[in-house]
Amino acid sequence: MEFDLKKQTVRELNQALHDLPENSQETVVVNNLSGEHNVAVGMDRPAQVTINGHAGYFCAGMNQKADITINGNVGQGVAENMMSGRVHVKGNASQSAGATAHGGLLxxxxxxxxxxxxxxxxxxxxxxxxxxxxxxxxxxxxxxVVCGDAGEALGDSLYEVHIYVKGEVASLGADCIKKEMRPEHIEELSGLLEAAGCEDKPEDFTRYGSARQLYTFKVDNASAY
Amino acid sequence: MCGIVGLYLKNPDMESQLGEMFEPMLLAMTDRGPDSAGFAIYGDEVSTDMIKFTLQHADEHYPWHDLAGKLEEEFDTPVSVLHNANAAVLKFEAEEMAAREAIEKFAPDVKIMSAGRSIEILKEVGLPEVIAKKFNLKGMKGSHIIGHTRMATESGVSMEGSHPFSTGKDLCLVHNGSLSNHNRLREELKKKGIHFETENDSEVAAGYLTWRLREGASVEEALESAIEDLDGFFTFTVGTQNGFAVVRDPIACKPAVIAETDDYVAMASEYNALSTLPGVESAKLWEPEPGKVYFWGKG
Structure with missing residues (x-):
């Protein structure tokens, strides 16, 4: 299946993707993007979608099951609220990539x-x-997992995300601390690096996580409210 | 929400196509700002002893030549007039302040949109497409241009509240975002002699830059102090005689994307405004970092 966004609308594309039969492993190619928003949102089929060009906001948002590759850059909120599947951006991503997402690999x-x-x-x-x-x-x-550097206030008000950074961290956010890399973390990180096609060594990364001091109300802090 | 676009040509051979390249950029931002639009174009530079004013009047048939005649008599110099819809560009040999006073004296109901050697600001309420057509943006030539499409949030929809705002000789500002300390800052700036026409927050940012520049700050210094003194969300693009500057607030609430090739530097709120530029597929594309001042231009 092939789409040309110079001739077809994003709505037509998304409708066709939603209309694929259940468990469809269709190969879909989308060409001629010019920064359109909402490309391939709400997928719920294990299809292979290749997007050639730069996409706008919310590309591959709410994805379930699909394997979506973008040969270009993406705007804000790529794979936001993804539930499962895989989204691969070959270029850069704007802010809020993977926001609120429940599952899958970005x-x-x-x-x-x-x-x-x-x-x-x-x-x-x-x-x-x-x-x-x-x-x-x-x-x-x-x-x-960040193979380069992280900006300021990494992991601010963190709950239970495991953060692994290879490069420099500009600053840690409130309640985010450096943690020990135990064998289970090396194993977890190795799996993710392999899945993403990275050749970086897990031993070169530092783990960060929650100090768990902001989780719940503490009576000792009552005067601060 | 608003849309911002800017285009600076590195390749002078493209100057005759500036309007043609820029019009689709402005129109692509219609979804972000359908209520007003405007642009500041830099080109057709006058010599150092001359001044160029862009003036606007509600009446499309305003007798610009009568005003030019009075100015010719006042300054004893020829005044050239280029009439464009309800605006006019007047060029003559005079000092800026004396020329401003004379225009205000002879034509108190005429709005001075811009003054400088190169800048022309044209803006109006309405869809970007209508405004681009009205002022024949497509046919315009120049070295660089910045534009804005407005979706008003902080104040009413009016020509005065639309962007770009003039911030001094050959300088202007466009803003995407909203400022939260504009009321207090407006009062402070009024005490320093800055004049405001609207309740608009962006006009306060323009007034702030006007004040800082008047006090002797460079554009870069003025923008760096704006990061400290303005509270709120902003992506600013500032047009200068030589090029344009971009700065985003430190939280980066508002978007911006840059495309650079050997021929041009372009900025826009969203990539789709850049997608019609020649060679953009192979351009260097990136987002300006928050809280950092960028400048592109000559010298």
Missing amino acids: VIDGDAAARCGISMKGIDIVVKGNVGHMSSFMGQSGCL
Whole structure:
């Protein structure tokens, strides 16, 4: 199946993707993008979608089951609220990549801007370049792997996301601390690096996680309210 | 929400196509700002002893030549007039302040949109497509241009509240975002002699830059202090005689994307405004970092 966004609308594309039969493993190619928003949102079929060009906001948002590759850059909120499947961005991603997503794997070959993985709830994100400030803000579960550097306030108000960074961290957010790399973390990270096609060594990464001091109300802090 | 676009040509051979390249960029931002639009184009530079004003009047048939005649008499110099819809560009040999006073004296109901050697600001309420057509944007030539499409959030929809805002000789500002400390800052700036026409937050940002530049700050210094003194969300693009500057607030609430090739540097709120530029497929594409001032231009 092939789509040309110079001739067809995003709505036509998305409708066709939603109309694929259940369990369809159709190969879909989308060409001639010019930054359109909402490309391939709401997929619920294990199809293979290749998007050639730069996409706008929310590309591959709410994905379930599909394997979506973008040969270009993406705007804000790529794979936001993804439930399962895989999204692979060959270029850079704008802010809020993988926001609130519950599952699946998001791989970004370039850099991701601010708030990558904000409020992530189970997705695994592997960024081969750098991530911007406030990444994994209030992240609840899943993993954020950064092969480059992380911007300011990494993991602010973090719950249970495992963050692995190879490069420099500009600063850690509230309640985010450096943690020991135990064998189970090396194993987890090895699996993610392999799944993302990275050759980096897990031993070169540092793990960050929650200090678990902001989880619940503490009576000792009552005077601060 | 608003849309911002800017285009600076590195390749002078493309100057005759500036309007043609820029019009689809502005129109692509209609979804982000359908209520007003405007642009500041830099080109057709006058010599150092001359001044160029862009003036606007509600009446499309305003007698610009009568005003030019009075100015010719006042300054004893020829005044050239280029009439464009309800705007006119007047060029003559005079000092800026004296020329401003004379225009205000002879034509108090005429709005001075811009002054400088190169800048022309044209803006109006309406769909970007209508405004581009009205002022024949497509046919315009120049070295660089910045534009804005507005979706008003903080104040009413009016020509005065639309962008770009003039911030001094050959300088202007477009803004996407909203400022939260504009009321107090407006009062402070009024005490320093800055004049405001609207309740618009972006006009306060323009007034702030006007004040800082008047105090002797460079464009870069003025924008760096804006990051400290303005509270709120913003992506600003500032047009200068030589090029344009871009700055985003430190939280980066508002988007911006840059495309650079050997021929041009272009910025836009969203990539789709850049997608019609020649060679953009192979351009260097990136997002400006928050809280950092960027400048592209000559010298």
